[in-house]
Amino acid sequence: MAAYSDLGGLGTKQGPPVRFVWTLPSLLPLLLPWLAVLGLLALPSNRTARAWWIWVPLAGLALIGAAVGEVADAANNEGLSYPAQAVVAAVFGMAAVWLLGSSLARRWRAVSIALMTLAFVAVSLLAFVVSPLWERLWDMRRWESEIILYLLLFWVASGLVISGAMNLTGWMCRKRFSRWRVSLLLPLWLWVMWLVAGIALGCVMTFAFNDNFEWKGILLAALILTLPTFLVMLPYLILSFANSFYRERLKDLLRLPAVDSLPATPATTPAPGREPALPSAG
Amino acid sequence: MGVAWALGVLTLRLGAAESVVSTEVVLQRQAVPYELETVYWNIDKTNAPFLKEPELSPENVFRSVLRFGGKDTNNTIALIWDQPKSKLHLDLNRNQDLTDDPAGVFSSSGKGRQQLFTNVTVFLLTPAGLNPVALNLRLSADSAGRQIQVQLGSRSIWQAKVGPPGKEWQVAALDDPFNTEGMDAAKFLLLRPWTERTNHVSLRDPTSGIVHFPDQLFWQGQAFRLERRFETSGGNAACKLELTPQQPSLTEVNLSGEFLQYAVLQATNGYTVLLSEPPGRLKLPQGVYTVRAAWLKKGAVKAYRLANAPLIINTTTSTNVVLGGPLTNSVRLTRQGRKLSMDYQLLGADGGGYQLAQVGRGMAPEFAVYQGGRKVHSGSFEFG
Numbered sequence: 001m002a003a004y005s006d007l008g009g010l011g012t013k014q015g016p017p018v019r020f021v022w023t024l025p026s027l028l029p030l031l032l033p034w035l036a037v038l039g040l041l042a043l044p045s046n047r048t049a050r051a052w053w054i055w056v057p058l059a060g061l062a063l064i065g066a067a068v069g070e071v072a073d074a075a076n077n078e079g080l081s082y083p084a085q086a087v088v089a090a091v092f093g094m095a096a097v098w099l100l101g102s103s104l105a106r107r108w109r110a111v112s113i114a115l116m117t118l119a120f121v122a123v124s125l126l127a128f129v130v131s132p133l134w135e136r137l138w139d140m141r142r143w144e145s146e147i148i149l150y151l152l153l154f155w156v157a158s159g160l161v162i163s164g165a166m167n168l169t170g171w172m173c174r175k176r177f178s179r180w181r182v183s184l185l186l187p188l189w190l191w192v193m194w195l196v197a198g199i200a201l202g203c204v205m206t207f208a209f210n211d212n213f214e215w216k217g218i219l220l221a222a223l224i225l226t227l228p229t230f231l232v233m234l235p236y237l238i239l240s241f242a243n244s245f246y247r248e249r250l251k252d253l254l255r256l257p258a259v260d261s262l263p264a265t266p267a268t269t270p271a272p273g274r275e276p277a278l279p280s281a282g
Numbered sequence: 283m284g285v286a287w288a289l290g291v292l293t294l295r296l297g298a299a300e301s302v303v304s305t306e307v308v309l310q311r312q313a314v315p316y317e318l319e320t321v322y323w324n325i326d327k328t329n330a331p332f333l334k335e336p337e338l339s340p341e342n343v344f345r346s347v348l349r350f351g352g353k354d355t356n357n358t359i360a361l362i363w364d365q366p367k368s369k370l371h372l373d374l375n376r377n378q379d380l381t382d383d384p385a386g387v388f389s390s391s392g393k394g395r396q397q398l399f400t401n402v403t404v405f406l407l408t409p410a411g412l413n414p415v416a417l418n419l420r421l422s423a424d425s426a427g428r429q430i431q432v433q434l435g436s437r438s439i440w441q442a443k444v445g446p447p448g449k450e451w452q453v454a455a456l457d458d459p460f461n462t463e464g465m466d467a468a469k470f471l472l473l474r475p476w477t478e479r480t481n482h483v484s485l486r487d488p489t490s491g492i493v494h495f496p497d498q499l500f501w502q503g504q505a506f507r508l509e510r511r512f513e514t515s516g517g518n519a520a521c522k523l524e525l526t527p528q529q530p531s532l533t534e535v536n537l538s539g540e541f542l543q544y545a546v547l548q549a550t551n552g553y554t555v556l557l558s559e560p561p562g563r564l565k566l567p568q569g570v571y572t573v574r575a576a577w578l579k580k581g582a583v584k585a586y587r588l589a590n591a592p593l594i595i596n597t598t599t600s601t602n603v604v605l606g607g608p609l610t611n612s613v614r615l616t617r618q619g620r621k622l623s624m625d626y627q628l629l630g631a632d633g634g635g636y637q638l639a640q641v642g643r644g645m646a647p648e649f650a651v652y653q654g655g656r657k658v659h660s661g662s663f664e665f666g
Contacts, residue, residue: 003611003626003663005647007638008583010541011628015611017652022622135618 033127040099050245057235061091085133093124101249117159165189170254194222309440309521313416317435319485333378339366351464396422406465410512440521450476488589491546491575496554532565539606543579547571584639626663
C-alpha cells in the first residue's frame, strides 16, 4: 500500500510502499463467553435438561445483535454498531444472572444485589472484552486515558440498575405474582433505576467536577437506556414464564416465595426434556 | 486591517556578538482580528440592581459579574446585558454605577438569544499595573434564565517589527487574561518572520511556537538575557523588552534537513533558541532542548511539525541535528481485530509527523492498494 499527496516541493508525491500480511483472526476468544455459560450450566443447581433452554434467548439475542452490528458496520454507522455489541455482551451477563439465580438470591438482600451485579458485570465484561469493539476502545485510550474506567463504571451501573430493578419489582409483586405485573413493573423500575444512576452522575459532575450538567436530559437518557435493557431481559422473562425451572429462578431473583398465584407446576421433578404446559396468565 | 506596528526604539544589533550594550524593543499593544484564546464561563445572574443603572428594557435584562482571576476581587466587573436592546453595559471603573462608563457600553448586531460583542476593552489590574485587554464576548442565557454563558476570546497582543530590511521578525508578547490565579500580562513570547504575522496563532497550540516568556534567548547566533516591563506614556501602555547580550558556553551542532524556515527550541532551565539558519555547522548554548515548533517553507507551500512526538536535542556535546524535510507521504497499517486501520502520516527527515499548513477541500491524501504488483484498490483518507 502507498500514500499519495501533492507536497508542493516539500517532498515527492508518492510515498514508499508499505507491506502488510493479513491473516484471519482467531475465533477462540469469541467462544469464551459461550464457554462461560456452558461452565455455569455445569453447576449442580443447573443439572437438568430444562436448564439448557437458556440457549434459546441467549443464541437468539446474540444472533440478532451480531446481525445488527454487522449491518451497522457495513454502513459505517458506529452509533448503532457500538450499542449493538454492548447489548450482545449484556445478553451473556443476563444469562449468567439467570443461571446463578438461586445461589444469588438465598442471601441478605444487599448481598444478593451485590452478587447479582458482580455476576452480570463479570460475564458481560468477558463477552465485551472479546468483541471487536473492545479493541477500538482500547485504542482510544490514546485520546481518552480514562475510557476503560468509564466503561467499567458503566457496566457496574448497568448491573446495579438491573439487580435493583428486579428487587423492586419483586417487592411490588410480593402479594400477587403474575407475568403481566412483572412485565409491566420491571421496565418501570428499570427506568427509575436509570434515573437514579443519572442523578448520581449529575451530582458527581456538578459538585465534584463543577461541570454544567444537563439535568433535563436525564429523563430522556434514562428512557433510552431502559429500552435496550428491557429488550435484553424480555426473552429471559418469556423463558421464565414458559419454563417451570426458570420460573422458579425468576422468583428466586425477585426474592418471592415458591408458592404464587400461578397454577402449580404438575411435577416437582419432571423428566428431563419434557416441559409442563404453559401456565395461564395471572 | 492596517496593521499598526512599531519599530523598536533602537534597532536590534543582531549578530553583534561583541556588543555588551542592552537593546530595548518597545512593543505596542494591538488587537488581532481573531481570538488568541477562547474560554467559556457560566456566571450566575444576580437579581439585585446595581447602585446606578441606565434605562433598561422591562424584561430579559441580565445582571451579573465577570470575575477575572478567580477569587481576585480586584478584577470583578459588573455587567448588565440588555438582550432586547442588544446592549452590554460594563462597569469599567468598578464603582457599581453603570451610567458613568461611556467606554463601557457596547452594541451587538445580533438580536437573538445569543449576542456577540466585539472590540470590548477592559482594564485588568496586574502586578505590572492596569493592563488593557481586548476581548470578544459572546453571551447567551440558559433556558431558565438563571445563568449566563459567556464565551470570552482574547485578542490583545504586544508586538514590534525588529531586524534589518528583508529580515524582519515579529517580536510579540501575549497576555494570559483568563488565568484562574489572576491576569498575567505578557506571559508568553512569540517570535516569527514578519511575513508570517497575519497567520492565526493560538495560545494553547504548541505548533504556533508560542512559549512561556523565557529569561534567556538565543537568536541569530547571539545569546541574550531577556527582561520585560510595562510603561505608560501619553495614555498609551507599552511593553518594553530589554535584551542584554550574554556569553554562554556554546556547542557546535551540525544541522541537516531541508526547507526549515524557523524552529523554536526550549530547554527546561536555560535558553530558548530560535533557529532560522540554513543547514550546516552552527553553535548553540549547551542544553537539552525540546523542539516546540518547526516550520518548513518552499515557495508558497508551508508545513509545520506536529506536537504529538516532541523531538529532544541534546547539545551538551557536539551533535548532529536532523530537522525538517524532505517530507514523505506514509501510511501506518495496524490491525484492529477484524479490521485494518490505515493512518496517513506525513513524516519529516527527523522522523516526526508534519502537516501542510494549507489543507483544503479536495486535497485529502490518497492511497493505493497493490496485490502482486497490481493495483487492486484506491481511495482517499478521511479525517477522524
